[in-house]
Amino acid sequence: MKKILHNLQYVILIPPWREKNLRIGNYTKFRDVSVGFPSSSWQIQYDNSSFYKDFLKKTSLLLLFLSIVFISCGKQSPEEVVLKGKTMGTTYSVKYVNPAKSVSPIQIHTEIDSVLKHVNMEMSTYIPNSEISRFNAFNKTDWFPVSKDFVIVLRQAKYVAKISDGYFDPTIMPLVNLWGFGPEKRNEKIPTRAEIDSAKKLVNFTLIDEKIDTPEIRKKLPEVYLDFSSIAKGYGVDKVGDFLESKGIVNYLVEIGGELRAHGVKADSSIWRVGVVNPNEEGISIAFKLDDLSIATSGDYMNYFEVNGKRYSHTINPKTGRPITHNLASVSVVDPSCMIADAYATAFDVLGPEKGFALSESLDIPVYMIVRKGNIFEVKMNSEFKKLIGENNIASNKLRLKNRFTKKTAIQR
Numbered sequence: 195m196k197k198i199l200h201n202l203q204y205v206i207l208i209p210p211w212r213e214k215n216l217r218i219g220n221y222t223k224f225r226d227v228s229v230g231f232p233s234s235s236w237q238i239q240y241d242n243s244s245f246y247k248d249f250l251k252k253t254s255l256l257l258l259f260l261s262i263v264f265i266s267c268g269k270q271s272p273e274e275v276v277l278k279g280k281t282m283g284t285t286y287s288v289k290y291v292n293p294a295k296s297v298s299p300i301q302i303h304t305e306i307d308s309v310l311k312h313v314n315m316e317m318s319t320y321i322p323n324s325e326i327s328r329f330n331a332f333n334k335t336d337w338f339p340v341s342k343d344f345v346i347v348l349r350q351a352k353y354v355a356k357i358s359d360g361y362f363d364p365t366i367m368p369l370v371n372l373w374g375f376g377p378e379k380r381n382e383k384i385p386t387r388a389e390i391d392s393a394k395k396l397v398n399f400t401l402i403d404e405k406i407d408t409p410e411i412r413k414k415l416p417e418v419y420l421d422f423s424s425i426a427k428g429y430g431v432d433k434v435g436d437f438l439e440s441k442g443i444v445n446y447l448v449e450i451g452g453e454l455r456a457h458g459v460k461a462d463s464s465i466w467r468v469g470v471v472n473p474n475e476e477g478i479s480i481a482f483k484l485d486d487l488s489i490a491t492s493g494d495y496m497n498y499f500e501v502n503g504k505r506y507s508h509t510i511n512p513k514t515g516r517p518i519t520h521n522l523a524s525v526s527v528v529d530p531s532c533m534i535a536d537a538y539a540t541a542f543d544v545l546g547p548e549k550g551f552a553l554s555e556s557l558d559i560p561v562y563m564i565v566r567k568g569n570i571f572e573v574k575m576n577s578e579f580k581k582l583i584g585e586n587n588i589a590s591n592k593l594r595l596k597n598r599f600t601k602k603t604a605i606q607r
Contacts, residue, residue, distance in 0.1 A: 274461035277303045281310040282427055283320065284451035290438060291445035291461050302441065309437050310430055310450075316344050317426040319367070320377045329411065330367065330419040337410040343429075345409040347533065348402065351425050354537040355399040358553065362541035363512040365401060367419030368393040373517065375508040376421070390515035397512050428490050428536025431455045435532075452491055455532045456484040473523040473564055473571060480562065480573070482583040488532035492539035493524030493564075511544050520546040521566040528560040528582060551576060 273292040277299065278285065288306060292299065316325045325340050332338050351364035370376040372385050372393045385393075401414045422429075427450045434448045435455045445458030447466050456466040468489060469481035492509065509518050525542045529535040538559060542550030547565045551574060554561035560579035565572045575583075 272461045275299045275302070277306060279303070279307060279310075281307075281450060282314060282318065282430060284427070286310065286430075286434075286448075286450040288434065288438075288449075289447045289460075290443050291458070293442055297441060302438075302443075305437065305441075306434055309433050313426065313430045313433055316341055317347065317422045317429070319421060319423070326420055326422060332413075333416045335413055335416060337405070337408075337412045339408070339410050342406065342409045345404050345406050345411065347422060347425060347429050348404050348411060348420070349406070350533060351422065351537060352399045352402070352404075354425075354534070354541055357557070358538075358541040358545065360399065360512055361544040361549075362424065362537060363397055363399050364420055364422060364425070365397050365399055365418055366424075366510055366512055367421035368396045368417070369510045369512065369515055370421055370423075370508075371419075373508075373510060375510070394512075394515045397515075424492070424540040425533055425537045427451050427453045428488070428532035428534070431488065431532040453488070453532050453536055454484070454490075455488040457486050459485075470524070470526050470562060470564070473566075479564060479571075480583075484528070487528055487530055488535045489526055489528050490532055490535035490539045491524055491526040492543040509540065509543055518544055518546070522547040522550065523564045523566050523571060525550060525564075526562040527554075528562075528579065547574065554578075 275288075275290055275292050277288040280286070286306075290302075314321060314324065318324045319327055319330065321327060325344055329338050329340065348364065351362070354362045355364065367376060369390070371378050372389060396415060396418050401418045402411060402420065403414070404411045431448050431450050431453050432455065434450075435446065435457060438444075438446050438448070439457070445460070446456075447468075448455045452471075454468055456468060459465055465483040465485050467481055468484045469478035470489075470491060471477075472479045473493060510516065511518050522543060525539055527535040527539040527542065529538070538554075538557075542554055542561060542563075544550075545553060547563055551561065551563060554576050555578075558578050559576075560582045561574075561576045562579050563574040565574060
């Protein structure tokens, strides 16, 4: 009994300056209270008198009962952890239900930062010594060693480029820089036709070769540049999700710059709900449940510049060499892989509300579009998206999408 009393005294005897750490009515939070107070006044004094023996016996039984209650309540109330940080020039947020024997949230946070730092060192054109920056600066057509993950992302990017007939292209970098949306300083001027035509000669995904076994990549022209900005965030989301699952964390929601991956359930056992923000940033256009799936959004309302009152979007059409000019404000894509959803979101965005919508239907990829019609916005949902948001179809659509994903893209993984 004395051992029980010693173990529990720090739960019951809370000094006034530590009371703010408690949350009334949530017994699970008692485990967060620090132990080992330095003051000797907190130690229970024992002697051999019958009074103290009786006191200790009754107190020990009471504390034992309370400890059972606390432990029972703790098992019934799983903890939902929220971690936030910065990466890829934006922010990230990770929510997960902490399993009983998981490592500490502090350690998970540290390792997530490490995972994202590694992704940046592979994919970021804003880091001079990243893999992609070193390859872009490599002014030769020899094979260039990269990580296996780099080749996987490149292959997926080339696959989407082929499926979209080049409206998505990972070699878009010369045009991105020309229009001032890359790591180079923006000059706020409109490029000439000659400058655009010159840059377009370097934009073609077939100008890059890759080998997965070695792994290596090479350019067919020394001036060719790669840009993974339209696929890297989604890839980062997938990597964080995979990391969490490797730690036994199967209930989570990962978000990087608006790209999301949801898996499992929340602490209250309900399925994660996600929403698509209106282009005018006033409220949510639609909210729905997402389980074991990802969603990525591309739009022209977040990153642009204006010259003489005309808006120029950061999304460049590889075919014209110019920013997109159609009336598609945003497009959201759902897929088991956030990397794939990210790439297709850009492809459909470049294609526009008609061609992009038609391609999404042919590929059976759920798509939600917000289209400008004068001063208002109209919504377009393809057939796969309508099936996805049906309340009674969540489980069946999750399985169907995963099967479709396996059949169509397994060769790219």
